[in-house]
Amino acid sequence: MSRPRPTGFPGGTSVPRSALTTMAASRRSVLRGMALSGLALGSGGLLAACGGDDSGGGSGEGATVKFGINEAESAGPAYDRLAAMAAAYTEESGTEVSLNAVDHNTFQESINTYLQGSPDDVFTWFAGFRMAQFAEAGLITDVSDLWPIDGLNDSFKQASTAPDGKQYFVPVQYYPWAVFYRKSVFDKNGWAPPETNDDFMALMDDMQGKGVTPFAFGDKDGWPAMGTFDILNMRLNGFDFHMSLMAGEEAWDGDEVKQVFETWRTLLPYHQEDPLGRTWQEAATAMGNGECGMYLLGTFVVDALGENGEDLDFFTFPELDSSIGSDALDAPIDGFCVAAGGQNQEGGKAMAKWLGSAVAADAANNGADAPFIAANEGASTSTYSDLQKKSAEVVGAAANIAQFMDRDTNADFANTVMIPSIQEFLKNPDDIDGVTASIQEQAASIFG
Template structure:
């Protein structure tokens, strides 16, 4: 769903107002459209808090999530905003290596952000290019009322999951809500199946282009997925993740594997939501790895107000910024350990516990590999698999050929 590149441009005129303080301004590009819901509200609240704290005006450039991501390279190579929302991991490092984002090492250390978050903000040159704001786990969500009414129990193994899914179908409930109209949600399913079947190290090797996509290991992932598809909503390519979440909210579907942002689509049912980590598929692998992406901010190298941008970055990593974002806007989970957790919902508190208990954490497929490979190869390949799940050899062969073309070797 490619948006017009012209939509992702810096807002306002050329008056960036260098420095910080009253009378100055910073341009802030965010990956949520105005009025899109809690995700936009969180970022707008942080911008307002920075203005109140520093006197610096923040010119907000709000763009819908998909358009922002699909046009980010064009944006950064043009006349970008000074500070913009982005992700930790490979996606950050790729921009650092290409010179599209600025070194913000002088912003670090940041009180409340420990070594793990600093490492996630560090590129291969040893410098920091990112300030973390929040994180969230991917897990299997469900309505407590549905499980209680039907006597369902969260499964911990494949056998228990299969028993549960079969019972849901007998009860007239589609076991899993599922959507991939936007292209990226199915990546989460691939990630978790690969980590459960082949382990975290293999998954990261695959993401780095070091392992083969036409290997027996990857074919096993797709074969397992094919066996699970009959328990998922049909025709996922015609459905957004919000629509899938609504299906679960209505009780039409029993579960939904997604990030905690699922709350944004059914906010009025948050008190009824609960989740469990995706079950173990291989006892020798276990179920302690998960996707828990870190969201945060970068400074565009081509932004006009570098000094003002770095001043804003200092604020964005603080507990004060986290608290501003978290006022009534779950499922924000602050990266800063000094943030006020007394206002956390049960879902937020459980999310923190689950991530802390994980032994291995991935950032999500399109953040752990090259952006061009993720967007131009993986997305259409996974969608082709969902259309023709029996053609596993064809899908994996194509993935491998294109991987070699992009990564080399």
């Protein structure tokens, strides 16, 4: 129904050029170009560097593979790892790789126009709904013939599978969300990671008694608090409910979701006050300097502390309901897709398969100062920090892995409904009925 078209789509180029080409284009592409260039308020121009020209490339033997990555050259290790992988692939296969590096946010915000324009053959992307929506729209190529990939276990295969049962994604790395703390602070106070809910409450009360705020908390950017919602929902209602809620198949104003907010409300006194004006970096600093005892965040918390994480440790959020357990967590997976609009489909697939291998992960980790946690279990862990080794263990032991709310559900819903709604809840935690009713009304309108 919605056939992707590699050419004739001016959205990928800058606005003035599309305005000129409209003179010659068909009526339909005029309308389409106008709709996008006009409505996206010029965002179509952001990825101009990605557009590429249609003349080069070709899909013959040994042809160049275009590799679009969501890290700009200034991004440090994140860029170095991807660049190292590209270089290693060229060396190993003899295929030339043309690298197209775009700033992370720009890449993400322009992904729609990018994929419908003339995208690169292989590009960096995320598992979960974000991948599935492109699969459904026919914008990324079915790569199920690449699977199974050596060293990638079933949970990664699951995460690479769209609702139609086929794989559209090759995972390369992940990071868990967990409760981080300073080892030195815990040692000094004689605290230990809690095993049960009772331990957990006792620990938080003890922290408060010693004048330490148990949880650092910042939600100025809107997304960090989603992690709290995710983990509470998974602990209280279970992984399956969480995923079908994310898919829009459960009621947001039902008792289950209300229970999540109720529990959250009882936990709020243990969190830093006024989270809506605080960035996650500021919250991380508060945990780092001992003002707060713990912080529920992804492993990237290390970045905000400006240190190597030697003094950091973490535990997974404890069990809240013994019938549910605590074996699910958020661990967003990054990886690669093959663009359906790419010119070199065969070359793109071959490279994607290689990128999922242990060799690729090693090339990345040896080529950068800071390693990532490789999805491939064959990858060497010699470059890992202690935190990363533990992350790999914890995620490996988890029975279920979610991708984080803004990756697991419709982006429209996550960004325009959930962010304001969670913020509304944090402002006014007593009006749970009002917030859940409003979410449900909007969910009904978006999920249809």
